[in-house]
Amino acid sequence: MLPPILTALLIMTGIALALGAALGYAAVHFKVEGNPLVEQIDAILPQTQCGQCGYPGCKPYAEAIASGEAETNLCTPGGDDGARTLAELLGREFKPLAAGAVVEKPKAVALIDEASCIGCTLCIQACPVDAIVGAARQMHTVVSKLCTGCELCLPPCPVDCIALVEEPRTPQNWKWKYPATGLRVVA
């Protein structure tokens, strides 16, 4: 008969080994692809891919936030609402967008003035979502359904023929207003 201390040690070692094996197995077989936090952050970002945050797209910014390298208030299209959601997700303190950052711009898409386009392909190279079609010395055009309105194609155009136009209001995208609550005259 082993002394009780040894029995206890053996049992504990046995449990530790069994659990370690189970954890090791789980780590290999149920491995999560990618960083789930990055995915969660990326899901909140508006996917405009405009780079105004200082990163080359929404995913890179999400990675920077996840690694603690970037603040949560750099995304202009996401606005204060987006910054708040990000702060909530990460348990960080909410910081509003830097003063002067334009927020609440109506959704707009790029439009090429096809008569002035010289077919230089510079805008095609700038577009982060490949929403511009055209070829060298051919007229280019923006597929407006795919355009995110990031404005990245505007500066490279040598003839300044790209403009951002507001999305037209249609009965499909028109929204009912928040009901006006009747104000009561008290005095």
Added chain:
Amino acid sequence: MIARLFSFRGGIRPDSHKKESSGAPIRPVPLPARLVVPLIQSSRGGARPIVTVGDKVLKGQCIGEAEGKTGTAIHAPTSGTVSEIGRYPMAHPSGLESPAIVITPDGEERWIAHEPLDLATASRDELILRIQASGIVGMGGATFPSHIKIGKDSTIETLVINGAECEPWITCDDRLMRERAADVVRGAMILRRLNGARRVLVGIEDNKPEAIAAMSAAARARMDTEDADGGARIDIVTVPTRYPAGGERQLVRVLTGIEIPANRIAGDFGVQCFNAGTAHAVCRALVHGEAMVARIVTVTGDVERPGNYEVPLGFPVADLLALCGVRPGVDRVLMGGPMMGFTLPKLDAPITKGSNCIIAASPGLFPPAPPEQPCIRCGRCARACPAGIQPFDLYWFSRSRNFDKAGEYHIFDCIECGCCAYVCPAHIPLVDYFRFAKSEIRARDEERRAASQARARFEFHTFRLEREKAEKAARLAAKAAETRASLSAAAKADAAEQNVAPPPPKPPT
């Protein structure tokens, strides 16, 4: 005959206000200076104009071809000249503009030659195509294209014709069934033939005894005289007056006992439902060869001559009101009924296929709502709701913009009937909150869809750039190796020639 009626959940009994407009027969209207016919007149698609400015058109001539499979055609409501094709305010709560064809009438009302179909020989597909080409949509207000509804190859057992007209003030279907019952019945029988139903049930609320009598007589006459319908029955059923008995789900429930879950359609349960006005239009189109160029509109409220008018499509609402004599004090105009309609933002909006009623509202008739007070959780709204949802919960979520929760609590099951707001003792405009929340949720879903598309495209873009870089590097490396090989081969040849050891070739940088 059907054995018994069923009852639907919730509902209210508001003052019906039908007497104001139901007394006089349907009257024609004089032609206005111009008719503005919108190109989009159905909930599913529009029309492509096939006329140009200056063209002379005849009444009933197609001026807009159905766009795609879901579009519906539009036709000239009178003879005259196309004077403009442009953007005009539409009959929509937004007051937005939509493309429209403007016709200046020549006052002659010359019809294009009628081309009725021979119903005995025409195939089902021919009839359905003609329904689309005649521009027929649901006349109850939802303007769903009839050819799509009927064209689905489903197994339909019962055809329900909706003549309930449950909403207060509106009487256009009532007058239609009183005066043109034979055409309504004939149209119903054509629809029955198209969807293969065994029986036809026409539901009419018991506050319309004249319409019930006229329709019953027409149905009997139809079943007695002709054998064309293969002996199929059409029954006129009197249903109790309770708003919203004319809702599709509610009427189907009352007549057949089938309760349609919110995420399914009536067709899944072997029932199809058409408005009485739609049945009438189908008869006009197929039997008489007349496209849809006019509809019956109830004009009521604070006007001198309330009643029902046969109005050409595109007739400006302002002209119609002027005809009926608006009384002083009218401060807003409703399109549709007081429960489900909306305030017209602009009076130059035209009458369209879905405009069943125009109400001139004054503070005397429709007193402004008392101020909204906090919800006291009395639960009256939930008891009145025919959709079986909890309006007070939805109100709370919509008010605080908690849209995920609102969706979870089935806000999209709400049919916007207004029963909850009608009974609410705290005078909360519940439906306004729900309309707001629904449009916000729709916009947000669309944004999310666009975002995930952009994400996928950005990822592919990044992948493409990397791939191009890798390909370029590979190409350069291959080229470098080639040059090196050819250089060393040349060097070897040189060495062999001169028999002296050459310096090793420098690799290209």
